[in-house]
Amino acid sequence: MEVENSTLEQGKALAAIEVEGLTLRHGERVLMSQISFSVEPGEIFAIIGGSGCGKSTLLSYLNGLRTPSPGEGHLQFFGEDADELFSASDGRRPRTCGVLFQGGALWTSMTLLENVSLPLQRHTFFSSEEITDLAAFKLALVGLQGFEDHYPHEISGGMAKRAGIARALSLDPKILFLDEPSAGLDPVTSRHLDELILSIRQSQGTVVVLVTHELSSIFTVADRVAFLDKETQSLLQIGTPMGLAQSSPHSAVREFFAAGAISRPQAKEHA
Ligand SMILES: Nc1ncnc2c1ncn2[C@@H]1O[C@H](COP(=O)(O)OP(=O)(O)OP(=O)(O)O)[C@@H](O)[C@H]1O
Numbered sequence: 524m525e526v527e528n529s530t531l532e533q534g535k536a537l538a539a540i541e542v543e544g545l546t547l548r549h550g551e552r553v554l555m556s557q558i559s560f561s562v563e564p565g566e567i568f569a570i571i572g573g574s575g576c577g578k579s580t581l582l583s584y585l586n587g588l589r590t591p592s593p594g595e596g597h598l599q600f601f602g603e604d605a606d607e608l609f610s611a612s613d614g615r616r617p618r619t620c621g622v623l624f625q626g627g628a629l630w631t632s633m634t635l636l637e638n639v640s641l642p643l644q645r646h647t648f649f650s651s652e653e654i655t656d657l658a659a660f661k662l663a664l665v666g667l668q669g670f671e672d673h674y675p676h677e678i679s680g681g682m683a684k685r686a687g688i689a690r691a692l693s694l695d696p697k698i699l700f701l702d703e704p705s706a707g708l709d710p711v712t713s714r715h716l717d718e719l720i721l722s723i724r725q726s727q728g729t730v731v732v733l734v735t736h737e738l739s740s741i742f743t744v745a746d747r748v749a750f751l752d753k754e755t756q757s758l759l760q761i762g763t764p765m766g767l768a769q770s771s772p773h774s775a776v777r778e779f780f781a782a783g784a785i786s787r788p789q790a791k792e793h794a
Pocket residue numbers: 549554572573574575576577578579580581625791792793794
Protein backbone atom coordinates (compact mmCIF):
# COMPACT_ATOMS: atom_id res chain seq x y z
CA MET A 524 0.00 0.00 0.00
CA GLU A 525 1.31 3.42 -0.91
CA VAL A 526 1.60 5.75 2.04
CA GLU A 527 1.31 9.37 0.97
CA ASN A 528 1.29 11.15 4.27
CA SER A 529 4.85 12.19 5.05
CA THR A 530 4.23 12.00 8.78
CA LEU A 531 3.07 8.41 8.41
CA GLU A 532 6.13 7.69 6.35
CA GLN A 533 8.17 8.73 9.34
CA GLY A 534 6.19 6.19 11.35
CA LYS A 535 4.77 8.84 13.68
CA ALA A 536 1.09 9.55 14.30
CA LEU A 537 -0.05 13.14 13.93
CA ALA A 538 -0.15 14.96 17.24
CA ALA A 539 -3.59 15.99 18.46
CA ILE A 540 -2.11 19.39 19.32
CA GLU A 541 1.28 20.71 18.29
CA VAL A 542 2.37 23.99 19.85
CA GLU A 543 5.57 25.58 18.62
CA GLY A 544 7.25 28.69 20.01
CA LEU A 545 4.03 30.20 21.36
CA THR A 546 4.05 33.51 23.24
CA LEU A 547 1.11 34.11 25.56
CA ARG A 548 0.21 37.74 25.98
CA HIS A 549 -2.54 40.12 27.00
CA GLY A 550 -1.89 43.24 24.97
CA GLU A 551 1.62 44.42 25.73
CA ARG A 552 1.98 42.10 28.69
CA VAL A 553 3.78 38.86 27.92
CA LEU A 554 2.93 35.97 30.26
CA MET A 555 4.97 33.17 28.67
CA SER A 556 7.51 33.03 25.86
CA GLN A 557 8.43 30.31 23.43
CA ILE A 558 6.19 27.54 24.71
CA SER A 559 6.45 24.30 22.74
CA PHE A 560 4.77 20.99 23.42
CA SER A 561 2.55 18.42 21.83
CA VAL A 562 -0.46 16.47 23.03
CA GLU A 563 -0.83 12.99 21.61
CA PRO A 564 -4.04 11.30 20.41
CA GLY A 565 -5.79 9.57 23.30
CA GLU A 566 -3.83 11.48 25.88
CA ILE A 567 -5.03 13.21 29.05
CA PHE A 568 -2.70 16.17 29.42
CA ALA A 569 -2.68 18.38 32.51
CA ILE A 570 -1.52 21.98 32.67
CA ILE A 571 -0.40 23.08 36.10
CA GLY A 572 1.30 26.08 37.68
CA GLY A 573 0.76 28.84 40.20
CA SER A 574 -2.27 31.06 40.25
CA GLY A 575 -2.17 33.75 37.57
CA CYS A 576 0.71 32.19 35.61
CA GLY A 577 -1.34 31.91 32.42
CA LYS A 578 -3.01 28.48 32.38
CA SER A 579 -6.44 29.76 31.34
CA THR A 580 -4.78 32.09 28.86
CA LEU A 581 -2.96 29.11 27.31
CA LEU A 582 -6.27 27.27 27.00
CA SER A 583 -7.77 30.28 25.24
CA TYR A 584 -4.99 30.03 22.61
CA LEU A 585 -5.54 26.28 22.34
CA ASN A 586 -9.25 26.62 21.69
CA GLY A 587 -8.99 29.53 19.30
CA LEU A 588 -10.35 32.36 21.42
CA ARG A 589 -6.96 34.04 21.10
CA THR A 590 -4.55 33.68 18.21
CA PRO A 591 -0.77 34.11 18.31
CA SER A 592 0.54 37.50 17.19
CA PRO A 593 2.53 37.32 13.94
CA GLY A 594 5.82 35.53 14.52
CA GLU A 595 4.81 34.49 18.03
CA GLY A 596 4.07 30.85 17.56
CA HIS A 597 2.29 28.24 15.60
CA LEU A 598 -0.42 25.70 16.45
CA GLN A 599 -1.63 22.61 14.65
CA PHE A 600 -4.49 20.26 15.41
CA PHE A 601 -4.17 16.75 13.96
CA GLY A 602 -1.87 18.21 11.34
CA GLU A 603 -4.14 21.12 10.40
CA ASP A 604 -2.99 24.70 10.90
CA ALA A 605 -4.93 26.48 13.63
CA ASP A 606 -5.47 29.52 11.37
CA GLU A 607 -7.43 27.38 8.94
CA LEU A 608 -9.27 25.43 11.58
CA PHE A 609 -10.32 28.43 13.63
CA SER A 610 -11.41 30.52 10.65
CA ALA A 611 -13.43 27.70 9.09
CA SER A 612 -17.13 28.47 9.06
CA ASP A 613 -18.18 24.86 8.60
CA GLY A 614 -18.27 24.02 12.31
CA ARG A 615 -14.90 22.26 12.25
CA ARG A 616 -13.67 24.32 15.16
CA PRO A 617 -16.44 23.38 17.63
CA ARG A 618 -16.19 19.81 16.41
CA THR A 619 -12.50 19.80 17.25
CA CYS A 620 -12.52 21.72 20.53
CA GLY A 621 -15.11 21.39 23.30
CA VAL A 622 -14.56 23.66 26.28
CA LEU A 623 -15.57 23.81 29.91
CA PHE A 624 -14.42 27.26 30.98
CA GLN A 625 -13.08 28.04 34.44
CA GLY A 626 -16.16 28.47 36.62
CA GLY A 627 -18.07 27.68 33.42
CA ALA A 628 -21.66 28.51 34.14
CA LEU A 629 -24.71 26.99 32.56
CA TRP A 630 -27.45 29.20 31.16
CA THR A 631 -29.59 29.68 34.23
CA SER A 632 -32.86 30.20 32.39
CA MET A 633 -32.52 26.95 30.48
CA THR A 634 -32.97 23.34 31.54
CA LEU A 635 -29.99 21.01 31.38
CA LEU A 636 -31.35 19.52 28.17
CA GLU A 637 -31.68 22.97 26.62
CA ASN A 638 -28.16 23.89 27.74
CA VAL A 639 -26.68 20.85 26.03
CA SER A 640 -28.91 21.31 22.96
CA LEU A 641 -27.73 24.84 22.26
CA PRO A 642 -24.43 24.03 20.49
CA LEU A 643 -26.26 21.40 18.43
CA GLN A 644 -28.84 23.96 17.36
CA ARG A 645 -26.11 26.43 16.45
CA HIS A 646 -23.73 24.15 14.62
CA THR A 647 -25.73 21.29 13.12
CA PHE A 648 -28.72 20.77 10.85
CA PHE A 649 -30.25 18.00 12.95
CA SER A 650 -34.00 18.08 13.52
CA SER A 651 -35.22 19.17 16.95
CA GLU A 652 -36.10 15.55 17.77
CA GLU A 653 -32.59 14.41 16.86
CA ILE A 654 -31.10 17.23 18.91
CA THR A 655 -33.20 16.29 21.92
CA ASP A 656 -32.08 12.67 21.61
CA LEU A 657 -28.42 13.62 21.25
CA ALA A 658 -28.52 16.05 24.18
CA ALA A 659 -30.24 13.43 26.36
CA PHE A 660 -27.55 10.94 25.34
CA LYS A 661 -24.79 13.35 26.38
CA LEU A 662 -26.48 13.97 29.74
CA ALA A 663 -26.72 10.21 30.26
CA LEU A 664 -23.04 9.89 29.37
CA VAL A 665 -22.15 12.13 32.32
CA GLY A 666 -24.58 10.39 34.68
CA LEU A 667 -27.41 12.93 34.51
CA GLN A 668 -30.14 10.75 33.06
CA GLY A 669 -33.43 11.86 34.61
CA PHE A 670 -32.28 15.44 35.16
CA GLU A 671 -32.96 16.68 31.63
CA ASP A 672 -35.72 19.05 32.74
CA HIS A 673 -33.94 20.40 35.80
CA TYR A 674 -32.69 23.99 35.90
CA PRO A 675 -29.11 24.76 37.00
CA HIS A 676 -30.26 26.12 40.37
CA GLU A 677 -31.94 22.78 41.12
CA ILE A 678 -28.75 20.70 40.94
CA SER A 679 -25.52 20.42 42.95
CA GLY A 680 -22.17 21.94 41.98
CA GLY A 681 -20.82 18.55 40.91
CA MET A 682 -23.86 17.93 38.74
CA ALA A 683 -23.48 21.38 37.20
CA LYS A 684 -19.88 20.52 36.26
CA ARG A 685 -21.11 17.29 34.68
CA ALA A 686 -23.75 19.18 32.74
CA GLY A 687 -21.07 21.63 31.59
CA ILE A 688 -18.99 18.69 30.38
CA ALA A 689 -22.04 17.25 28.58
CA ARG A 690 -22.47 20.62 26.85
CA ALA A 691 -18.76 20.70 25.93
CA LEU A 692 -19.16 17.18 24.47
CA SER A 693 -22.36 17.95 22.56
CA LEU A 694 -20.64 18.11 19.16
CA ASP A 695 -18.37 15.11 19.81
CA PRO A 696 -15.20 17.21 19.85
CA LYS A 697 -11.90 15.45 19.32
CA ILE A 698 -10.38 17.45 22.16
CA LEU A 699 -12.03 18.39 25.43
CA PHE A 700 -10.59 21.37 27.33
CA LEU A 701 -11.42 21.51 31.02
CA ASP A 702 -10.34 24.53 33.08
CA GLU A 703 -10.26 23.58 36.77
CA PRO A 704 -13.31 21.31 36.60
CA SER A 705 -13.08 20.20 40.22
CA ALA A 706 -12.51 23.63 41.78
CA GLY A 707 -14.92 24.13 44.65
CA LEU A 708 -16.05 20.51 44.76
CA ASP A 709 -15.71 18.23 47.77
CA PRO A 710 -13.10 15.45 47.47
CA VAL A 711 -15.64 12.69 46.80
CA THR A 712 -17.41 14.66 44.05
CA SER A 713 -14.03 15.62 42.68
CA ARG A 714 -13.05 11.95 42.58
CA HIS A 715 -16.23 11.12 40.66
CA LEU A 716 -15.38 13.82 38.17
CA ASP A 717 -11.95 12.25 37.67
CA GLU A 718 -13.65 8.92 36.98
CA LEU A 719 -15.93 10.64 34.48
CA ILE A 720 -12.94 12.15 32.67
CA LEU A 721 -11.31 8.73 32.42
CA SER A 722 -14.52 7.12 31.19
CA ILE A 723 -14.99 9.79 28.51
CA ARG A 724 -11.50 9.14 27.21
CA GLN A 725 -12.14 5.42 27.21
CA SER A 726 -15.59 5.43 25.63
CA GLN A 727 -15.24 8.38 23.24
CA GLY A 728 -11.49 8.38 22.58
CA THR A 729 -11.48 12.09 23.40
CA VAL A 730 -8.18 13.85 24.02
CA VAL A 731 -8.47 15.79 27.28
CA VAL A 732 -6.47 18.91 28.15
CA LEU A 733 -7.11 19.80 31.73
CA VAL A 734 -6.04 22.67 33.97
CA THR A 735 -6.04 21.65 37.60
CA HIS A 736 -4.54 22.43 40.99
CA GLU A 737 -5.64 19.14 42.52
CA LEU A 738 -2.80 16.70 43.04
CA SER A 739 -5.21 13.78 43.36
CA SER A 740 -6.66 14.59 39.92
CA ILE A 741 -3.21 14.98 38.42
CA PHE A 742 -2.18 11.53 39.63
CA THR A 743 -5.52 9.89 38.84
CA VAL A 744 -6.14 11.10 35.31
CA ALA A 745 -3.11 12.73 33.71
CA ASP A 746 -0.75 10.83 31.44
CA ARG A 747 1.54 13.83 31.30
CA VAL A 748 1.76 17.20 32.98
CA ALA A 749 3.14 20.53 31.81
CA PHE A 750 4.32 22.95 34.48
CA LEU A 751 4.03 26.66 33.64
CA ASP A 752 6.30 28.90 35.67
CA LYS A 753 5.32 32.50 36.26
CA GLU A 754 8.77 33.64 37.31
CA THR A 755 10.68 32.45 34.26
CA GLN A 756 7.63 32.89 32.00
CA SER A 757 8.29 29.48 30.57
CA LEU A 758 7.05 25.95 30.36
CA LEU A 759 9.52 24.60 32.86
CA GLN A 760 8.96 20.88 32.57
CA ILE A 761 6.78 18.24 30.93
CA GLY A 762 6.60 14.67 32.12
CA THR A 763 4.58 12.06 33.92
CA PRO A 764 3.01 13.16 37.21
CA MET A 765 5.29 10.77 39.07
CA GLY A 766 8.34 11.98 37.18
CA LEU A 767 7.68 15.61 38.10
CA ALA A 768 6.70 14.83 41.67
CA GLN A 769 9.68 12.63 42.45
CA SER A 770 12.65 13.99 40.62
CA SER A 771 12.28 17.46 39.23
CA PRO A 772 15.44 19.54 38.86
CA HIS A 773 13.27 22.66 39.25
CA SER A 774 12.55 24.00 42.72
CA ALA A 775 9.25 25.57 41.60
CA VAL A 776 7.99 22.14 40.48
CA ARG A 777 9.21 20.45 43.65
CA GLU A 778 7.51 23.11 45.76
CA PHE A 779 4.25 22.74 43.86
CA PHE A 780 4.09 19.04 44.59
CA ALA A 781 5.47 19.34 48.12
CA ALA A 782 2.85 21.95 49.02
CA GLY A 783 0.14 19.55 47.97
CA ALA A 784 -0.78 22.17 45.41
CA ILE A 785 -3.68 23.20 47.59
CA SER A 786 -2.34 26.32 49.28
CA ARG A 787 -3.37 28.68 46.54
CA PRO A 788 -4.72 32.18 46.99
CA GLN A 789 -8.49 32.32 46.80
CA ALA A 790 -8.55 35.70 45.13
CA LYS A 791 -7.67 35.75 41.47
CA GLU A 792 -4.88 38.13 40.71
CA HIS A 793 -5.61 40.68 38.04
CA ALA A 794 -2.35 42.54 37.79
N1 LIG B 1 -8.60 39.31 29.42
C1 LIG B 1 -7.51 39.67 30.08
N2 LIG B 1 -6.93 40.87 29.86
C2 LIG B 1 -5.81 41.25 30.51
N3 LIG B 1 -5.17 40.47 31.41
C3 LIG B 1 -5.71 39.27 31.68
C4 LIG B 1 -6.89 38.81 31.04
N4 LIG B 1 -7.18 37.55 31.48
C5 LIG B 1 -6.21 37.28 32.37
N5 LIG B 1 -5.33 38.28 32.49
C6 LIG B 1 -4.15 38.30 33.35
O1 LIG B 1 -3.22 37.35 32.84
C7 LIG B 1 -2.60 36.65 33.91
C8 LIG B 1 -2.83 35.16 33.72
O2 LIG B 1 -4.21 34.90 33.86
P1 LIG B 1 -4.80 33.45 33.72
O3 LIG B 1 -6.26 33.57 34.03
O4 LIG B 1 -4.42 32.88 32.42
O5 LIG B 1 -4.04 32.69 34.88
P2 LIG B 1 -4.29 31.24 35.49
O6 LIG B 1 -2.97 30.56 35.51
O7 LIG B 1 -5.40 30.59 34.77
O8 LIG B 1 -4.70 31.59 36.99
P3 LIG B 1 -5.73 30.83 37.99
O9 LIG B 1 -4.97 29.67 38.55
O10 LIG B 1 -6.00 31.86 39.03
O11 LIG B 1 -6.93 30.44 37.22
C9 LIG B 1 -3.19 37.21 35.21
O12 LIG B 1 -2.31 38.17 35.72
C10 LIG B 1 -4.47 37.86 34.76
O13 LIG B 1 -4.77 38.94 35.58
